[in-house]
Amino acid sequence: MNFANPLAFAAFAIAAAVIALYILKVRRRPQVVPYLQLWTSLVAETRARSLFQRLRRLLSLLLQLLILAGLVFALSRPGLDLANLKEESLVVMLDVSASMNCLESNRSGQEADEKSEEANQTTEGELKQSRFDLMMAAAKKLIDGRSFEDEMMLVAISDRVEVLTPFVRNNLQLRQALQTATPTFRACRPDQALAFAEEVTRGKEHPIFLVISDGDSGRWQEVLDEDPRARFITVGHETENLGILRFSSRKNRSLGSDHILAKVQNFGNRPQAFQMELALNGVTQKVLDRELPPGESLTERFQLHLPDGGTLRLRLNTPDGFAADNEAYAIVYPERLRRIVLVTPNSPEAEPFKIAFSSMAELLDERSAVFTIQEYEALEAPDRVADVTLCLNALPKALPQQGNLILMNTPLPEELPATEADDIGKPEIWDWDREHIVNRYMNYKDLPIPRAKGIRLEASPPRAQALVESYDGPLLAAFEEDMRKILYLAFDPTARFFPFRLAFPILLRNAIAWFEAEEDLMLEASHAPGASIRPLGKVRAQEVMVRYFRDGQAQEELLPVRDGQFVFSQTETPGAYLFQIDGRDHATSVNLFHTRESDLRPPTGQEQQESDFRFLQAGFFHREPWIYFAAFALLLWVLEWLLFHRRITE
Template identity: 30%
Template sequence: MNFLPALHAWQWGLLGLIPIGIILLYFLKLRRQPIEVPSTFLWTRTIEDMHVNSLLQRLRRNLLLFLQLLFVALAALALLRPGWQASSQSGRRMVLLLDASASMQSTDVKPSRFEQAKELLAQQIDNMDGSDSAMLIAFSDEPDVLQGFTSDRRRLRDALDLAHPTNRTTNMLDSLKAAAGLANPNRTSQAADVNDIQVADALPATLYIYSDGRVGAINDFDLGNLTPKFIPIGSGSANNMAITAFSAERNPEDPSQVQAFATIANLGAQPQSVTATLTRDGEFLDASAVELDPGEEEGLSFALQIDDDAGLKLSLDQTDDLAIDNVAYTGLSPLHSVAVLVVTPGNEPLKTAMQTPRAARLGRLEFVEPSYLETEEYKKRAADGSDDLIVYDRCAPETMPLASTWFIGSLPPQDWEAGDLSSAVFVVDVDRTHPIMRFLELFAIKIVEGKTLTGPAGTQTLMTSDSGPILALASRRGYQDLVLGFEIASQSEDGGEAYNTDWPIQRSWPVFVYNVLRYLGGAIDTTGAPSYRPGQPITLRTENRLTEVELRLPSGETETLTAGVGGQTGFSDTEAVGQYQLFAGDRLLQMFTVNLFDAQESKIPATETIELGYETAETIAGEQNRRSEAWRWILLAALLLLVLEWITYSRRVWVSPARG
């Protein structure tokens, strides 16, 4: 038998005053009123004193007083919720993991998987006795320690009440690391944001996982002293059609021509037919019917005519078991010109590539001599961030500007080093996944001589030669620096222009220069709004002259952001799915969207097993070891006692005089 206190201390104090008040009522001094009657004999029982005649008089034996006090005692006992458990285990140590990822919002069980998991967790907490201890961790893409190890059931229930589902993807590994650090000797938690965990003694513990099982593969993880138990939530036959990708892009030749692309997948257990509807700021644009079998996906394409900025929404016209992936957002940021400054002693191939019709549409190009770096005009525009991209051909500034840069045959003034000059450089590897290197075939180019590059921490190698990296990209406080380890053109002995490579006569050269202008200059951002995952922190770059901007959230509310050096600002509250717009006054600067876009999370049919490292978690029913409650029977007895008290009082006042 154990008890679950249901009241706070002050509430118990008020309850304790009730029996004292009842006793005090029996100490009330009787006030007599003279009544003239023919005879008082018949009224003897009626006027029998139920109260004392003077204060501090000894109480008589009184059945009513006993019944009233017994009723209050039974009511107080019922509030303690006495009961017993089906399991005889005691002294348990438990780690309770609650899945709060997006798939737990599925409604194949009512009201939702997350709410059902909370109900089962509440039962588990109620099943604890005084010798048990537990901690509660909610997890999505990162763990959230709701309550450290405690034997206080009230604290655990209060922490459980604060738990809420998220729109994020699932990553249970960090939560497992946090749990394993509590049960295994010589381990500490490596998970993020779990510094408030109180690491207990290295004792065995039971790990209860309340989840739909959509946690992905967890390999090479040793649970040690943890014994995993999996409580599956949800149905294996849940249905879900999901939008797993959605984007829009302008035609570089004609920016008013827009192409929108989407991918629809059937990630449920039954064939489905839906209509995908495309709207712009609530106005209908186009629609397409989709019919898919389980596991299939289909791509959609929409051709649009949009001259200015726009917010696009794609929605599926059906109600399935997961709503968050039935809508997706993208957008087109306002078109703006890119300002590019080229500092060069003379480079005809570079100038020709930058002045192609496609490149010229990106914005303003200005060519200056290296001596321009010594002027006050340059120093001011470099400090103000007036340019989006500065190209340094065989020259370098004293300090780095507030702009992205491209160094050709030279190095930035800090954090970069070059190896010895080598001859006959051959390209052996290219990072084709990076936007700068797309659509390029570079293995046939010839390079007379060049130097290998070593950049700051985090530098990304885009082109590798037989000697080492010769094209690399590094981030710098919101800007990016591209360094090419060889010259394109140089000056010959007779003062003419000589070439160090045959790259300018290859088809890939103008494409490469165009990619650099789009990516480093920021023109690539004008094609479509970038999309982020829920909860993902992002960095926004505004115009350098701005110190404050307004961010409009999907709810319609606005938040003021302070821009730092170079117009850079950060934002992390991206939990809500939808469109975010950045304004300077009434002028739209840019936009971005937040979408789920995760096929693993949208694949919602629940699983019956979870593989954790080298073992399979034991699957148990959620109702196992249910607590048997006794308070209802006690409360019923108290009510019967209350009826008995009323009958006793009634017989004493009315029945007895009648008999007399």
């Protein structure tokens, strides 16, 4: 036996004081009496009982010393030699994923199954505890029932593993660590959690993995069934739930409308009638009444005209206990007009472009213009700035430092990683990149390509990439610089009837769409809860402002930008997040679109799992030894109290 607090044995010095009190005798006081014979019988009786009195005083002394010994041994925190005991290493994995926020009714799972109609009409008053609360109660039972020889580790699991406490044998530490666990809206990854448990118990003789979860739609059972070290404790019995699995918006510029897509699924065992409410910036746009059979999904499409953009919210008005998947958010980007400037040697060459751009008037800013090269070079620098600058058969001396470029049959700028080669008299198409957005809907095989300049690329993608190649070299090349993109056509698109082909406006629209992908698509449309938000392109600013709501309160945060990138990780709460990047607003959303988290049905075999839970509780003789010493001292104190009040040890 070893002792965690050996200094407690110094308290045995109190025994000397206890013994001294029993050794001291009370001195008799002389007293004059009128008649001595009356006291003779009393003195004789007192002498006869003196031996019994001494025994009673010795019994009291013995009890007091034993009480002291029990308290001292309890304070010394004794421990047994664990070499001959089966020491188990328990890794308790607490599921804190999104489905653990589901509220459970105040009746058992069996009652809920028997009263299906009543369960379908469950009110909020009947929803008492969340699955997370039930899990915390089960974890407290495990801690209180832990065998003293076993060590225990607590970890919170979702899409990541958070260690709440390493392996310890102190119940107070375990209970304090348990209080730090908090529910999240993240998804659960059982395989990752199990891999962590295997790693931290490597080298342990008797590892046991304890998972307290709602089952993650049976995924935990699949992972743990083949592992004899695993025990699974199920919490929760609610099965009825409607959940949103997809919600997105897409702007159709050719039709001038916004297409919105929503997908909802009934994960329960009964039909569900519900309302779908679509709102823009908090203002309701549409309300639809729908009904879904059990296990079925519904895809709903909306077509709205939202030129100013905003934040869309889809809400399911349903009484189920899992609210996290009843709301979803999508971002609608506002229509943005672009200033496009065309520079040519003379005005007649611009006519084909004017015709082509008339078919995409929804893209053009009223400040778009056509200049001859002399007029363009005479402009002030701010007046030359445009979203897209097209140069045809002429290259200005000073190109704008901002905005994207389309160069057509011009000399190569010095900053491009390419060199000029011999002209190609009759270009024959060899191949083209069919995956690139510039070549979307294009078939160059049948196009009459005019005489072209020869170029050679001196960099690899994405900095320089050949999009269309002839047998003699590239005819269309894309270049990406730090702050803009450049498209180079080695031929004059106004020659050989090319402008009159349908391909000409398509090529121009595709080029603008390629630039737009760089400018507008700065953030992914949606993120999972807990995921980090990063920009898709490089950020020029030194700081980025993000605005969002947390617990109903508006929050603002400045993010530092390093090497053109920033990271925002405070995405635990679903909702809309607005970033101000390089003077423009870019929004994204955080949504729980996860089938397994929305499927609340508990796994089968719950009775066996509950018996496993009882098996894991420590027996009476598997608690820490100090508890027994303290209990022994308490029992002796009660015995001494009873003996004293019955005048046995007075």
